[in-house]
Amino acid sequence: MSKHQLIVTILGTDNTGILSEIATTVSEAQCNILDSRQAIYGKEFSLTMIIEGTQSAITKAECILPPLFQRLDLLSMMKRTSHHEKQNLAHLFNVEFSGEDAAGLIKSVTGFFAQRHAMISAFRQRTFKDKITGKDNMRCKFVVSLPTDENVDTLETDLMTLFASLNVTGKVVDKQKKDHNENVTSWWQRAAILIAEPRW
Secondary structure, eight states: OOOEEEEEEEEEEOOTTHHHHHHHHHHHTTOEEEEEEEEEETTEEEEEEEEEEOHHHHHHHHHHHHHHHHHTTOEEEEEEEOOOOOOOOSSEEEEEEEEEOOTTHHHHHHHHHHHTTOEEEEEEEEEEEOTTTOOEEEEEEEEEEOOTTSOHHHHHHHHHHHHHHTTOEEEEEETTTEEEEEEESSHHHHHHHHTOOOOO
């Protein structure tokens, strides 16, 4: 029997027991949760999940989830999809870069990963004024999941070349190997002077 999939996105105030109620309702619809992402922002939380089941099970989920969300005072949106596969977590990397803020920086870096079919699973950006020069600077952090067939050494070399062309400093850290496999382009030397180490 063919499986159908439904993306569910939720936003609301973070309260104890919400996830339990949602998971129970999904189970009552005879669906499975294939994958999910949750984030807390102050007192609010967001959750995006993809559930799978037969056509009738997904239809049931579409009918019984909205009343639950309304009762819990949650904003929600649902959309059917197909062919979702679980995220490959075999090659997870932390990527950071910092430098003078300029148009197109983030587009260039995210485009680099998009061309290599890598997925950015987490992203942070902070803009701040350099205390010495008075110029606007930015610092970005990514968590990137790479395809298993990607050559990691080549990717690191290409990324450092891109950072140099953008006049930013950066590093790539294999989350499995930690810092001993770190590739740094004068990261700490320049960051200590330019950034004054902003807290996240």
